[in-house]
Amino acid sequence: MTGTELMKSLPKSKHIPRxxxxxxxxxxxxxxxxxxxGVEVISSDPLAKACDVNASQVRKDLAYFxxxxxxxxxxxxxxxxxxxxxxxxxxxxxxxxxxxxGNLGKAMLNHPEFxxxxxxxxxxxxxxxxxxxxxxxxxxxxxxxxxxxxxxxxGIEIGIITTPTERAQRAAQYLVDAGVKGILNFAPTRIxxxxxxxxxxxxxxxxxxxxxxxITQDDLK
Amino acid sequence: MTGTELMKSLPKSKHIPRxxxxxxxxxxxxxxxxxxxGVEVISSDPLAKACDVNASQVRKDLAYFxxxxxxxxxxxxxxxxxxxxxxxxxxxxxxxxxxxxGNLGKAMLNHPEFxxxxxxxxxxxxxxxxxxxxxxxxxxxxxxxxxxxxxxxxGIEIGIITTPTERAQRAAQYLVDAGVKGILNFAPTRIxxxxxxxxxxxxxxxxxxxxxxxITQDDLK
DNA sequence: TGCTGTGAAGTGCTTCACAGCG
DNA sequence: CGCTGTGAAGCACTTCACAGCA
Numbered sequence: 493m494t495g496t497e498l499m500k501s502l503p504k505s506k507h508i509p510r511x512x513x514x515x516x517x518x519x520x521x522x523x524x525x526x527x528x529x530g531v532e533v534i535s536s537d538p539l540a541k542a543c544d545v546n547a548s549q550v551r552k553d554l555a556y557f558x559x560x561x562x563x564x565x566x567x568x569x570x571x572x573x574x575x576x577x578x579x580x581x582x583x584x585x586x587x588x589x590x591x592x593x594g595n596l597g598k599a600m601l602n603h604p605e606f607x608x609x610x611x612x613x614x615x616x617x618x619x620x621x622x623x624x625x626x627x628x629x630x631x632x633x634x635x636x637x638x639x640x641x642x643x644x645x646x647g648i649e650i651g652i653i654t655t656p657t658e659r660a661q662r663a664a665q666y667l668v669d670a671g672v673k674g675i676l677n678f679a680p681t682r683i684x685x686x687x688x689x690x691x692x693x694x695x696x697x698x699x700x701x702x703x704x705x706x707i708t709q710d711d712l713k
Numbered sequence: 714m715t716g717t718e719l720m721k722s723l724p725k726s727k728h729i730p731r732x733x734x735x736x737x738x739x740x741x742x743x744x745x746x747x748x749x750x751g752v753e754v755i756s757s758d759p760l761a762k763a764c765d766v767n768a769s770q771v772r773k774d775l776a777y778f779x780x781x782x783x784x785x786x787x788x789x790x791x792x793x794x795x796x797x798x799x800x801x802x803x804x805x806x807x808x809x810x811x812x813x814x815g816n817l818g819k820a821m822l823n824h825p826e827f828x829x830x831x832x833x834x835x836x837x838x839x840x841x842x843x844x845x846x847x848x849x850x851x852x853x854x855x856x857x858x859x860x861x862x863x864x865x866x867x868g869i870e871i872g873i874i875t876t877p878t879e880r881a882q883r884a885a886q887y888l889v890d891a892g893v894k895g896i897l898n899f900a901p902t903r904i905x906x907x908x909x910x911x912x913x914x915x916x917x918x919x920x921x922x923x924x925x926x927x928i929t930q931d932d933l934k
Numbered sequence: 935t936g937c938t939g940t941g942a943a944g945t946g947c948t949t950c951a952c953a954g955c956g
Numbered sequence: 957c958g959c960t961g962t963g964a965a966g967c968a969c970t971t972c973a974c975a976g977c978a
Contacts, residue, residue, distance in 0.1 A: 507946095509946075509947060510923075511947070511948095512947090513922070513923050513926055514919060514923065516922070517916070517918065517919035517922045517923075518903070518919070520922075521901065521902060521903065521916075522903060525902065525903075535958085535959060535960085536959075536960075537959085542903065543903070544903075545948095546948070546949060546950095547949095547959095548948075548949055548950070548951090548961095548962095549947090549948065549949075551959090551960060551961060551962085552947095552948080552949090552961085552962080554960095554961090555960090555961060555962075559960080559961070560960095561959075561960050561961080562955095562956065562959085562960080563954075563955045563956050563958075563959055563960045563961085564955075564956050564957070564958045564959050564960080565956075565958080565959070565960090566958090566959065566960085567960090579926075580922050580925060580926045580929075581925045581926050581928070581929030581930075582921075582922055582925050582926075586921070586925055595819070595820040595823045595824065596820045596824070598816070598820070599816040599817045599819070599820040602816045603816065603817070605901065605918065609918055609921075611918075611921050649928060650921070650924055650925075650928075673924075673928045673931070674924035674925075674927065674928050675924075676917060676920055676921060676924065678917075680742065680826065681742060681746065682739070682742065682743060682746075682763065682764070682765075688931070690923075690924050690927045690928065692920035692921075692923055692924055693920075694915060694917050694920055695738070695742075696897065696899075696915050697738065697826065697830055697832075698735060698738040698739075699897055699913035699914075699915055700803075700807070700830075700832050700871070700897060700913075701734070701737070701738045701741075701801050701803055702731075702734050702735065702738075702911075702913055703871055703894075703895035703896075703897065703911050703913055704801060704802045704803050704807055704871075704895075705734055705800075705801045705802050705803075706895065706911045707802070707870060707871075707894045707895050707911065708801075708802030709802075710894070710909070728968095730968075730969060732968095732969070732970095733969090756936085756937060756938085757937075757938075758937085766970095767970070767971060767972095768971095769939095769940095769970075769971055769972070769973095770969090770970065770971075772937090772938065772939060772940085773939085773940080773969095773970080773971090775938095775939090776938090776939060776940075780938080780939070781938095782937075782938050782939080783937085783938075783977095783978065784936075784937055784938045784939085784976075784977045784978050785935070785936045785937050785938080785977075785978050786936080786937070786938090786978075787936090787937065787938085788938090
């Protein structure tokens with residue numbers, strides 16, 4: 493399927509719910525598993541069950557981006573993956589920079605899936621003089637102050653913050669000043685950035701809180 | 714404030730939206746920052762701004778759990794934190810087990826905030842014979858097959874999966890069989906568990922997809 | 935007076951139900 | 957005939973607006 497074909501199947505310019513985007517990521521994940529199992533076609537019902545959502549929800553979500561299904565048949569798995577990755581804008585390379593080369597930062601730099609999924613970490617920054625110059629997974633750790641220079645040079649659009657909590661805001665400021673368009677923040681704190689910069693938070697504690705709450709509720713019964 | 718006082722301020726038995734629980738975690742995060750800045754009282758409006766939500770939303774969310782505010786004044790920060798952590802059930806120790814001692818797993822075992830926030834990682838499991846017996850951050854890595862024994866012995870209620878994608882389902886099965894009540898899954902795949910087990914997913918790629926989508930949309934304009 | 939707590943109104947996402955097409 | 961795509965209905969969360977209390 494070509495890019496042109498994909499483009500013409502974008503009839504909607506309506507606002508797309510954030511929840512839909514989140515589910516799209518799940519659909520892609522499940523569809524990739526299906527490919528590895530040799531499944532070629534799937535209808536909305538089993539796909540929905542595998543994703544823990546309603547079948548109408550699946551069809552409606554997909555319909556925001558085009559008509560990908562075949563009536564009476566279902567969706568061709570591989571072509572649907574292609575359509576969805578295109579719709580999300582992840583069918584290309586995204587260059588990212590990581591700030592904060594601690595335990596978590598190193599784990600991310602060594603994580604093979606970033607490259608596999610097109611989110612190349614091409615810059616690693618830290619403000620600790622003992623870490624600067626060190627090579628982690630083939631990448632030289634550079635001083636935070638040289639961020640703008642590197643971001644421009646390498647065409648970096650997304651920043652990943654893996655600093656300790658107290659240095660997250662400063663890392664965010666450096667990334668914003670360097671001109672990134674989005675930030676993935678692993679530090680367990682809110683960061684302040686200008687309106688036009690997108691921030692996504694990865695906070696395991698929020699998820700642990702949700703687990704604790706649900707388990708506690710159950711135990712009360 | 715005592716536990717008894719907190720209990721009596723739970724007048725609602727209505728269903729609490731999941732979104733509310735997620736925001737509660739944010740409120741606690743921001744309130745903790747306020748404490749460290751020496752702020753003693755805050756009203757819903759500035760708290761809402763700091764959390765990027767509507768002030769009514771804050772008041773309604775808090776009202777699910779009791780009446781914590783003082784009219785004409787606002788909320789006492791420290792006492793509100795106490796009330797909210799109690800409401801979520803995180804004002805106690807939760808014992809957790811980690812499965813998969815790779816890069817990410819080690820980063821988690823070395824992450825000081827787990828203990829700080831009461832989510833003690835007291836068991837570390839792996840199926841790799843070269844890793845079994847190794848000590849990571851003072852914890853001995855134990856064979857996955859001994860999970861039930863250890864979970865019972867240590868009173869573990871929550872499992873954390875940091876295995877590679879393909880071993881996540883097996884890890885989940887071991888955890889379920891061992892009797893945990895909730896699972897935090899870092900592997901980028903859906904896992905199948907019985908109805909009564911809670912699962913939370915931490916998937917950075919989903920967040921990166923959202924960033925990529927938003928940035929792409931902006932660039933189109 | 936100032937800010938909370940909350941019924942009522944508003945909004946947007948989800949689910950239903952079925953027309954329409956392969 | 958089976959399954960998609962979609963208007964309409966349903967439902968849940970969010971925001972408004974103000975009564976009520978410190």
